[in-house]
Amino acid sequence: TVKPPVETVEVSPPETPLIPPEKERAPSEKVTPPLEVEERKEVEKQKEEEIEVEVSREEKEEEGKGELKRRPEEALERKAPERRFSIKTIFSPLTTITESIRKRKRRTTALEEVGPPLVKPKRVPRTLKEELPPADWRVLKEYEVRGGVAMIRIYLDPETSNYIYWVIEPPLSDVEKDNLKRLKDLLQVSLPYSLEAVEEERREKFLLEHLDKVMEDYRIKMSENSLEKVRYYIVRDFLGFNKIDPIMxxxxxxxxxxxxxxxxxYLYHRDYGSIKTNVAFPTDEELDGFVVSLAQKCRKTISVANPILDATLPNGSRLNATYGREVTTRGSSFTIRKFREEPLTVVDLVENNTMSADMAAHFWLAVQYGESMIFAGGTASGKTSTMNAISIFIPPSSKIISIEDTREVNLPHENWIAGITRGGAEAERPGDIGMYDLLRAALRQRPEYVIVGEVRGKETMTMFQAMATGHTTYSTMHADSVKSIVYRLENPPIGIPRVLIQALNLVAIHKQLKVKEKRVRRITELVEIIDIEPTTLEIVTNQVFRWNPRTDTFVYGGHSNLYEKIMDMEDLSRDEVLEERDRRAEIISWMVKNGVRKFWDVARVVGEYYEDPHRTLSIIEKNPEVEGNPLEVFERAAEKGRKEHLKAKSVAA
Known part of the structure; x- marks a missing residue:
């Protein structure tokens, strides 16, 4: 009788005897299976491993040999002579892995699946990502993202005439997928602290250095090509946005x-509109986990108790998400309104024909002379982009306060307080700070310009009171005409008296349209609020500019109340005011022609004009078309002009 070195494993008696009748042992003796003896001898030789194996032996109907079976309680595993790391240890709870790391030295192993999972995860029908595009699909556009690691293709399906957005990432073999999964599990338990605690500039370097250390400790080896692909997916999933990272x-x-x-x-593409992608989250578990990770990136929580989230991602993009099937019956969902890394400027809007250079110059004068404005339009019509773009005309030294529920406004000014709500725009729960609270606090800080992200509730009354007391205010609103703006303002939940509406000076109506089969954004009307008719109480308006759909141009109405206001303030004639508008339009056209469209570059030119208009115009007239970097030429000429001015001033003194 062979006695086990560690402990005896009792087995249920088989129906067919494992030992011939002539060699049967006494009933009191315990039988140790030969296979167990061999395995325990291997454990003796390799003292690094401490593995407890429980087996149950059943008779095979034909051969009469026993086999190891997976128990319902836990996945059983057979110890191979060369294996150092078992599948049970890898996929056990994190505490077990942590304890195993302390107990024994790890070595490279091959992974082996032990039976099917107890609960088969819910699978979805095959999606576009799992197949190649049909051969008859035509490639309309192709470009690289993520530094050339991933590629985007826009296909046209000839049967449906629909566009398809196709994401192409480095393909992984089965071995590479196994290595990637194992490394991700090991990184999750071995990272010394959260990646959020590392400076943003160092996070990728820190993660890759730790990845190399884990591979060295566990003696995981792979080819250089495989390593590059694994690194890409590690960075994508730990620091990026998982499957939608190339889209972001x-x-x-x-x-x-x-x-x-x-x-x-689905996504909205600037050239092709709303199109379907080949990316999907196949299971509820995967999508739920991704939505939770998005909330964590925003330093917020989302759960079954609070299944709706409005937040701002670290890159400035707006996020709206729902969790589970509590409020969205098809499962978790999310919508991301991407934040441009380089905000649109007024030069971009003129280049895209959202407005004309003359309209941009009119906005410039309106900003400088304290006109309060509302930018109205439908969803994704460009309201906030226009408001942010024309805010660059605010004089550099002015004090600005912006109030938003999700951060969108981006300004180059130093004297700017950026306010954001806590817990939502309406402040419904204890501890929440809404737009109304922020706006009341802002008026105590003596701002010259107040920017409110969007008005929809009781904060609108406070905003109009601020307009009436002389604070220049900008905001956005969902409306498609001046009449609809007035209707929304006068009725609940806003309820502003009509007499207070005349504190508003200018309204810009935005629309998203199709011009020559291309979806575009246009400011269709620029309307002034003049007064209220005393007898009929109707609001008197003046259309300063309108969009002509036939020619896709903008037409000046011939009169502006703003110009009369400037004439009174500056003691100028009408022609002199129009000449000033034309000069500013010339500066904007010069920036469009020479490609000066970056946010800080446009701010630099506008600031120079506020400092010395004549010097700025002189530089533009001498350099109508610039070869090379136009801003460098402009700054050199401006610096030279400043020195000459100081020299002339000192000589005169």
Missing amino acids: HDPHVEDISCDGPGIPI
Whole structure:
């Protein structure tokens, strides 16, 4: 009788005897299976491993040999002679892995699956990502993202005439997928602290250095090509946005929308509009986990108790998400309104024909002379982009306070307080700070310009009171005409008296339209609020500019109340005011022609004009078309002009 070295494993008696009748042992003796003896001898030789194996032996109907079976309680595993790390240890709870790391030295192993999972995860029908595009699909556009690691292709399906947005990432073999999964599990338990605690500039370097250390400790080896692909997916999933990371890095994408598990993600492309992608989250578990990770990136929480989230991602993009099937019956969902890394400037709007150079110059004068404005339009019509772009005309030294529920406004000014709500715009729960609270606090800080992200509730009354007391205020609103703006302002939940509406000076109506089969944004009307008719109480308006759809141009109405205001303030004639508008339009056209469209570059030219208009105009007239970097030429000429001015001033003194 062979006695086990560690402990005896009792087995249920088999129906067919394992030992011939002539060699049967006494009933009191315990039988140790031969296979167990061999395995325990291996354990003796390799003292690094402490593995407890429980087996149950059953008779095979034909051969009469026993085999190891997976028990319902836990996955059983057979110890191979060369294996150092078992599948049970890898996929056991994190505490077990941590304890195993302390107990024994790890070595490279091959992974082996032990039977099917007890609960088969819910699978969705095959999606676009799992197949190659049909051969008859035509490639309309192709470009790289993420530094060339990933690629985007826009296909046209000839049967449906629909566009398809196709994400192409480095393909992984089965071995590479196994290595990636194992490394991700090891990184999750071995990282010394959260990546959020590391400076943003050092996070990727820190993560890759720790990845190399884990591979060295566990003696995981792979080819250079495989290593590069694994590194890409590690960075993508730990620091990026998982499957939608290439889409988030696509500058042509404005919105990203996921309607539920197993449903292809849709996005809004600047050139092709709303199109379907080949990316999807196949299971509820995967999508739920991704939505939770998005909330964590925003330093917020989302759960079954609070299944709706409005937040701002670290890159400035707006996030709206729902969790589970509590409020969205198809499962978790999310919509991301991407934040441009380089904000649109007024030069971009003129270049895209959202407005004309003359309209931009009119906005410039309106900003300088304290006109309060509302930018109205439908969803994604460009309201906030225009408000942010014309805010660059605010004089550099002015005090600005912005109030938003999700951060969108981006200004180059130093004297700027950026306020954001806590817990939502309406402040419904204890501890929440809404837009109304922020606006009341802002008026005590003596601002010259107040920017309110969007008005929709009781904060609107406070905003109009601020207008009436002389604070220049800008805001956005969902409305498609001046009449609809007045209707929304006068009725609940806002309820502003009509007499207070005349504190508003200018309204810009935005629309998203199709011009020559291309979706574009246009400011269709620029309307002034003049007064209220005393007898009929109707609001008197003046259309300063209007968009001509036939020619896709903007037409000046011939009169502006703003110009009369400037004439009175500056003691100028009408022609002199129009000449000033034309000079500013010339500066904007010069920036468009020479490609001066970056945010800080436009701010630099505008600031120079406020400092010395004549010097700025002189530089533009001498350099109508600049070769090379136009801003460098402009700054050199401006510096030279400053020195000459100081020299002339000192000589005169």
